[in-house]
Amino acid sequence: MNQDQLKEQVGREAVKFVEDGMYLGLGTGSTVRYMVDALGERVANEHLNLVCVATSERTAQQAAELGITVRNLDDVDHLDLTIDGADEIDDNFQGIKGGGAAHLWEKIVAINSTKNMWIVDESKMVHKLGQFPLPLEVIPFGSTHVLKKLTDMGLHPTFRMTETGHVMTDSENYVIDLHLNEIDHPHELAAQLDGIVGVVEHGLFLDMVNTVIVGRSDGPEVLRARD
């Protein structure tokens, strides 16, 4: 099975956990895209009553086009479950997210969700975080000074760019990626990054996920991370 097939496999597996009446958070990314397609099929075929909150404009649009009810986070009082992708998950179920520049909204939705599930192909499972560049969402105003500070801290930052300029998030902020190779102490790094004025949010998602579904050639593996 290739990577796309594994992503589709976990996307389809994840929607089996969705129950009628749920308030559901929808993540962002290519794996989530398959999940939302599968969710749309269930909504259409089984007439499920769901209320969904999306973590990006992209996901909101896809879901709405499939006839899934999408509301703003501020218009719901709770979320039962959020299903999202991830860029890396380590042996302790700590994660890096933000490859799709959506980690700010993803983290806000995640912390307001009773349960969180991540769906990944097996290439995302690592022993130690850090091979994947760690994304930060930063306020454009003064961001070159934030970049310099991060450089001085030895964190090897680069702005995430397109051919035409800065990658912009849905909140119209920039993204800086930290090229770290290895993150020995994720909690300490998270605390350091939380203290930098101008950094809105980082892509370390620590102690957050309850269930991980890993796509493997011999079938999806469901891992329980925490209650």
Ligand SMILES: O=C(CO)[C@H](O)[C@H](O)COP(=O)(O)O
């Ligand atoms: O954090 C994310 C977006 O900000 C995504 O969940 C993450 O990048 C995984 O994406 P994909 O499923 O396309 O590999």
